[in-house]
Amino acid sequence: MLSKRIIPCLDVKDGRTVKGVNFVDLKDAGDPVELAWQYAQQGADELVFLDITATHERRKTMIEMVKSVARQLNIPFTIGGGITTIQDAEALLNAGADKISINSAAVKNPALIEELAAAFGVQFVVVAVDTKLVEGKNRVHLNGGRLITELETENWIKKAENMGAGEILLTSMDHDGTKQGFDCKLLNRITQMINIPVIASGGAGTIDHFIEVFEKTGVDAALAASVFHFAEIPIPDLKQKLKYHNIPVRL
Amino acid sequence: MIGIVNYGAGNIFSLTSALERQGLKYGMVNTEADLDKYTHIIIPGVGHAAAAMKKLEQTGLVAPIKALKKPVLGICVGMQLLTDHSEEGDAKLTGIFPLNTRLFDKKLGIKIPHMGWNNIEHKNNPLFDGVANGTQFYFVHSYFIEYNPIFDIATANYGEPFSAAIQRDNFYGVQFHPEKSGNAGEQILKNFSNLKQ
Structure with missing residues (x-):
């Protein structure tokens, strides 16, 4: 049986992980490679690295980091942030990234999804969608929720699937950072609407939130950052609990 | 030493990294003559089966690979190329295995x-030495190799049973990515390198 995936997300700036990370055994909490390795040892099924570097030199630094991660890591990982061209994606693929995640670039130029899928296969293309409820409608947002778009979330996700997205990473901006649980209502609607895997993101605060999202929705994976970084939820404990609730996990 | 068939179908950095982590030496196979330099051959591959087959044909390596008597391992699309036919692009493939590659x-x-970790049941083939039955491996594919008890050495289930691994004489194929499948995946690569000629 296909396992439900647990995915820690790391923010990376200039090749270093940002946000406080509070791991007991970590020599260098800013080193994405060491952190990634630690997560793999704990039983993470996959990792997402989000590049938040804004400078022009960003690409080179990121490629070097991706190569270091691929050398060390024996689980799959996704790179997101600032990918706007086929060339960006190809450089990451050749450096060992298993998937790339695109967000704003896809909204601005939906044909990019099609081009990436044709060039590298649908399995390589994750479309990340940030959504927020505005006047009763789920609307796609950009720039970490600061910029609203015309797009309705459900329509955009359907379109992304049709254009060749291999997976959807759906972040509820209303839930993100609240630690009050995932947006199960929306996630359930989305998973019933499309036929590609969905990663739930935004709102994880407790182990029960993970159980809830897997029991109440058809999502394939759940992503979180701070609850893992600050060791509030140790991944082995989380997986044991999920297994106890008959949710298929990799132990 | 392992030779990796270098035919431009997908990135091999993760594979070479996994071999390095295991201390396994490798080199690239670009020409027929290169095949003689190695004791074991890996055919990697991601992407579109028909496109990958075209690339492999362009290297002129199809006939020499079919004639090999040393252990050969196809990974993911590299495994699918060993079958007769793929529904992906309605492609005629090498036909080393009289099997079809079909769309889920x-x-x-x-x-x-089919994306993520799925468990397999294996049939005690040496490729799975030291791997417990039920172990999960990382899969990512839309096309699969139909289950056939003659060639199947490990089975997975996704809607229906399919072959996670196959063997015919010296030819082996795995649908999952051993280079991304944690310690169990690395064990598979080690086991392959230990297969006798």
Whole structure:
């Protein structure tokens, strides 16, 4: 049986992980490679690295980091942030990234999804969608929720699937950072609407939130950052609990 | 030493990294003559089966590979190339295995691609030495190799049973990515390198 995936997300700036990370055994909490390795040892099924570097030199630094991660890591990982061209994606693929995640670039130029899928296969293309409820409608947002778009979330996700997205990473901006649980209502609607895997993101605060999202929705994976970084939820404990609730996990 | 068939179908950095972590030496196979330099051959591959087959044909390596008597391992699309035919691009393939590569059936209520960790049941083939039955491996694919008890050495289930690994004489194929499948995946690569000629 296909396992439900647990995915820690790391923010990376200039090749270093940002946000406080509070791991007991970590020599260098800013080193994405060491952190990634630690997560793999704990039983993470996959990792997402989000590049938040804004400078022009960003690409080179990121490629070097991706190569270091691929050398060390024996689980799959996704790179997101600032990918706007086929060339960006190809450089990451050749450096060992298993998937790339695109967000704003896809909204601005939906044909990019099609081009990436044709060039590298649908399995390589994750479309990340940030959504927020505005006047009763789920609307796609950009720039970490600061910029609203015309797009309705459900329509955009359907379109992304049709254009060749291999997976959807759906972040509820209303839930993100609240630690009050995932947006199960929306996630359930989305998973019933499309036929590609969905990663739930935004709102994880407790182990029960993970159980809830897997029991109440058809999502394939759940992503979180701070609850893992600050060791509030140790991944082995989380997986044991999920297994106890008959949710298929990799132990 | 392992030779990796270098035919431009997908990135091999993760594979070479996994071999390095295991201390396994490797080199690249670009020409027929290169095949003689290695004791074991890996055919990697991601992407579109028909496109990958075209690339492999362009290297002129199809006939020499079919004639090999040393252990050969196809990974993911590299495994699918060893079959007769793929529904992906309606492609005629090498035919080393008289099997078909088929598209997963949406009607079975499954999501496509099959992406993530799935458990396998293996049949004690040396390729799976030290790997417990039920171990999970990392899969990412939309097309699969139909189950056939003659060639199947490990089975997975996604809507229906399919071959996670196959063997015919010196030819082996795995649908999952051993280079991304944690310690169990690395064990498979080690086991392959230990297969006798």
